[in-house]
Amino acid sequence: MNKPITLADVARRAGTSTAVVSYVINDGPRPVAAATRERVLAAAAELGYRPNRIARALRSRTTGVVGLILANALNPYFGALAEHVEQALAEHDRLMLIGNAGYSAERQRHLVERFLAAQVDALVIVSADADDDVARHAERAGVPAVYLHNGPVAGRAPVVAADNEHAVREAVAHLRAHGHHDLAFLAGPDDAGPVGLRRRTWQDSAAPGAVALRSTYSRADADALTRRLIAGGAMPRALITATDEQAVGVLAGACAAGLAVPADLAVISLDGTPGSAHTAPALTVTRQPVAAMARQAVGLLFGQAAPAPAPRATLITRRSCGCDPR
Amino acid sequence: MNKPITLADVARRAGTSTAVVSYVINDGPRPVAAATRERVLAAAAELGYRPNRIARALRSRTTGVVGLILANALNPYFGALAEHVEQALAEHDRLMLIGNAGYSAERQRHLVERFLAAQVDALVIVSADADDDVARHAERAGVPAVYLHNGPVAGRAPVVAADNEHAVREAVAHLRAHGHHDLAFLAGPDDAGPVGLRRRTWQDSAAPGAVALRSTYSRADADALTRRLIAGGAMPRALITATDEQAVGVLAGACAAGLAVPADLAVISLDGTPGSAHTAPALTVTRQPVAAMARQAVGLLFGQAAPAPAPRATLITRRSCGCDPR
DNA sequence: CTGAAAGCGCTTACAG
DNA sequence: CTGAAAGCGCTTACAG
Numbered sequence: 001m002n003k004p005i006t007l008a009d010v011a012r013r014a015g016t017s018t019a020v021v022s023y024v025i026n027d028g029p030r031p032v033a034a035a036t037r038e039r040v041l042a043a044a045a046e047l048g049y050r051p052n053r054i055a056r057a058l059r060s061r062t063t064g065v066v067g068l069i070l071a072n073a074l075n076p077y078f079g080a081l082a083e084h085v086e087q088a089l090a091e092h093d094r095l096m097l098i099g100n101a102g103y104s105a106e107r108q109r110h111l112v113e114r115f116l117a118a119q120v121d122a123l124v125i126v127s128a129d130a131d132d133d134v135a136r137h138a139e140r141a142g143v144p145a146v147y148l149h150n151g152p153v154a155g156r157a158p159v160v161a162a163d164n165e166h167a168v169r170e171a172v173a174h175l176r177a178h179g180h181h182d183l184a185f186l187a188g189p190d191d192a193g194p195v196g197l198r199r200r201t202w203q204d205s206a207a208p209g210a211v212a213l214r215s216t217y218s219r220a221d222a223d224a225l226t227r228r229l230i231a232g233g234a235m236p237r238a239l240i241t242a243t244d245e246q247a248v249g250v251l252a253g254a255c256a257a258g259l260a261v262p263a264d265l266a267v268i269s270l271d272g273t274p275g276s277a278h279t280a281p282a283l284t285v286t287r288q289p290v291a292a293m294a295r296q297a298v299g300l301l302f303g304q305a306a307p308a309p310a311p312r313a314t315l316i317t318r319r320s321c322g323c324d325p326r
Numbered sequence: 327m328n329k330p331i332t333l334a335d336v337a338r339r340a341g342t343s344t345a346v347v348s349y350v351i352n353d354g355p356r357p358v359a360a361a362t363r364e365r366v367l368a369a370a371a372e373l374g375y376r377p378n379r380i381a382r383a384l385r386s387r388t389t390g391v392v393g394l395i396l397a398n399a400l401n402p403y404f405g406a407l408a409e410h411v412e413q414a415l416a417e418h419d420r421l422m423l424i425g426n427a428g429y430s431a432e433r434q435r436h437l438v439e440r441f442l443a444a445q446v447d448a449l450v451i452v453s454a455d456a457d458d459d460v461a462r463h464a465e466r467a468g469v470p471a472v473y474l475h476n477g478p479v480a481g482r483a484p485v486v487a488a489d490n491e492h493a494v495r496e497a498v499a500h501l502r503a504h505g506h507h508d509l510a511f512l513a514g515p516d517d518a519g520p521v522g523l524r525r526r527t528w529q530d531s532a533a534p535g536a537v538a539l540r541s542t543y544s545r546a547d548a549d550a551l552t553r554r555l556i557a558g559g560a561m562p563r564a565l566i567t568a569t570d571e572q573a574v575g576v577l578a579g580a581c582a583a584g585l586a587v588p589a590d591l592a593v594i595s596l597d598g599t600p601g602s603a604h605t606a607p608a609l610t611v612t613r614q615p616v617a618a619m620a621r622q623a624v625g626l627l628f629g630q631a632a633p634a635p636a637p638r639a640t641l642i643t644r645r646s647c648g649c650d651p652r
Numbered sequence: 653c654t655g656a657a658a659g660c661g662c663t664t665a666c667a668g
Numbered sequence: 669c670t671g672a673a674a675g676c677g678c679t680t681a682c683a684g
Binding site: 342343344345346349356357358359362381383384385386387 | 653654655656657659660661662
Binding site for chain 2: 004050051052053054055057058063064065073074076079080082083086095096097098099100114115116117118119141219220223248249251252254255256274275277278279280281282319
């Protein structure tokens with residue numbers, strides 16, 4: 001509660017001006033004599049000086065804070081993305097403000113406004129709605145923005161996404177190698193974003209005539225759908241799920257209905273979150289390169305990375321496709 | 327990129343002073359004549375004025391930002407907590423800075439310093455290490471802090487936790503009602519924090535002589551432990567797991583080793599995250615009142631809630647204990 | 653009810 | 669290499 005030490009306090013103690021103290025603390029932009037620098041550093045240390053970032057932000061128009069907007073914070077795939085964004089940001093000595101859109105375009109817009117009002121230096125958007133180019137608001141305010149995983153294709157802001165087609169082709173090839181010819185696909189509620197791309201790739205490469213199964217991205221919905229399909233005798237023998245959350249729901253539904261995975265149903269999921277290694281049975285997945293994606297997005301924000309080729313997922317074979325690691 | 331509108335711009339346009347504009351924008355602290363207020367509001371709207379929060383923060387020494395430190399952001403239980411904290415904060419019109427300690431006391435200390443330097447108005451700490459009373463640093467800086475779920479018992483900052491003993495007793499009673507006498511317990515790596523309390527409650531109420539099983543809070547570890555126990559013929563018939571992550575690992579290990587849940591092994595977990603409803607088989611849990619906990623913690627920060635009784639978990643029976651909802 | 657002005661703690665031309 | 673000073677955009681006593 002004791003009043004904080006300011007630059008002026010340090011300057012007084014070191015017998016110099018605030019300008020010089022600032023130069024020492026920030027290592028620039030002007031040189032300082034070695035002896036003076038020592039005195040300043042000593043004074044700062046003795047006083048326990050900590051710069052007031054708010055004052056610095058007001059003056060230099062940069063807060064050191066980046067906003068992350070998440071389509072849905074409770075989905076572990078997005079959680080993993082957030083985690084890697086935080087790490088990449090920490091390496092740039094930036095703090096992360098987080099907001100959860102909960103799959104709502106309106107909440108997403110609201111968050112963008114709030115974050116801009118908070119004077120974030122930049123925005124990373126894992127969009128809840130690829131049709132709504134919210135990055136425009138940031139652009140208008142002169143704040144750089146980048147979409148991660150999902151964003152409007154026609155917008156001005158860059159979109160960092162994985163090579164979704166590649167992942168699907170890996171899954172298709174692997175299931176075929178297991179001898180499956182009819183490959184079903186559990187898509188999202190609509191064909192927006194990366195999941196739409198995954199659905200279309202499956203269609204083109206594996207099942208031109210088939211119609212995709214659909215559910216929301218919640219475990220509950222995929223679980224319920226699975227039970228319904230099994231009850232109606234309409235469950236396919238081999239299934240690719242667009243996301244891990246859906247795969248987990250499928251496993252739950254199959255278990256509840258007494259259907260054996262992989263004996264009666266082979267499953268491959270396309271996210272590959274860490275949790276997929278410990279389902280019952282363990283999920284075969286294409287593991288999306290979330291760390292690389294996060295790093296690329298943050299790099300773009302700090303002008304360090306040129307637009308790079310989309311990172312590719314790796315196929316991780318486990319039990320659910322019919323492989324048996326034992 | 328066009329230069330932002332300031333208070334002064336609005337004042338000029340409305341033909342008044344910046345003081346009056348400020349009074350209008352903030353609805354106080356001085357009254358303003360209705361006519362003047364109208365002019366100001368009109369000018370602000372026409373200009374598209376948005377207050378600069380940084381300047382406001384420097385002057386009023388309050389940023390509208392609260393820091394949340396998470397023991398481990400990738401654990402869905404903590405994720406759910408974070409989600410509810412964000413919601414409670416949004417209701418108070420506060421933004422949330424988030425940091426992940428990754429179970430490291432050192433990273434946690436570092437985050438506290440970073441957040442204090444960023445001038446957060448308050449701190450919510452889901453502590454990675456109950457022995458390290460990091461809230462003291464905040465207190466010294468005059469920043470209110472509250473621990474959530476886990477924190478030092480002897481510290482000055484309040485700790486908001488659920489009634490852990492109650493949850494354990496519910497689980498014990500339910501397993502007994504299923505006819506189980508020997509109840510094993512999967513605890514954490516040590517007895518710190520809420521999990522320690524859960525372990526001791528199990529010990530006292532169900533198995534005074536027994537020794538608890540232990541693993542870290544990762545699915546991988548609980549999975550591996552389970553396989554080892556099964557391979558060694560040492561798997562108990564009824565198990566309470568301290569956390570959902572461990573329960574999920576147990577289910578995965580049991581499935582991999584061909585052990586049937588609940589026929590050969592009954593399981594109850596003590597977190598009750600949303601995901602527990604869709605495991606294979608579905609987990610019976612005591613659902614911790616995370617929303618109430620988050621709300622209580624945030625309430626304490628804003629001086630709205632007196633220390634309240636610890637919220638209690640509810641038992642949700644599903645398949646893994648031997649109940650069959652069908 | 654309103655206005656002129658100080659000041660929050662920094663950064664950065666500018667002058668020396 | 670260093671210092672005196674302006675100014676970032678607000679809020680808030682203070683005087684009227």
